[in-house]
Amino acid sequence: MRRTFQINIYSNLVLQPEITYSLKGYKFPATQFNSEGIIALNYICFTPFLGYLPNEKVTLLLGPEVGFLTSAHAKSDNQNIDVSRSFQKIDIGATLGMMYEIKKWAWYRVILHKWF
Numbered sequence: 001m002r003r004t005f006q007i008n009i010y011s012n013l014v015l016q017p018e019i020t021y022s023l024k025g026y027k028f029p030a031t032q033f034n035s036e037g038i039i040a041l042n043y044i045c046f047t048p049f050l051g052y053l054p055n056e057k058v059t060l061l062l063g064p065e066v067g068f069l070t071s072a073h074a075k076s077d078n079q080n081i082d083v084s085r086s087f088q089k090i091d092i093g094a095t096l097g098m099m100y101e102i103k104k105w106a107w108y109r110v111i112l113h114k115w116f
Helices: none
Strands: 007-010 013-028 037-052 058-076 079-082 090-103 106-115
Touching (some): 013 058, 037 090, 058 106
Antiparallel strands (some): 037 058
16 A cells, blocks of 8 residues: 555556655855855756556656756855856756655655756
8 A cells, every 4th residue: 555645547557746845056166266165956846757566565657857946046155145047947857766665654765867
């Protein structure tokens, strides 16, 4: 018995929509103009997974992902600068994953994202 939100489509096919809050970013190196720092990006993401259930414990997942940028900041030299205008407001990608049910209330998931 699965406890995730899944809509049965066919015998072993399900639709598993998800909404997540995602933190992304990267470090940038020091230059002659500034010290090293980070870019922090925050997204609300919607992923309508199509799932295949080969058995009772495993779900294979595939679907598009749409991310909506909520904020973007550059942090360097004790400054926090809003850089939201430098990034696209909507990010689109593809998602591939697998979910393994450990117990009825616990899962192990591996998810890979590719942003376009």
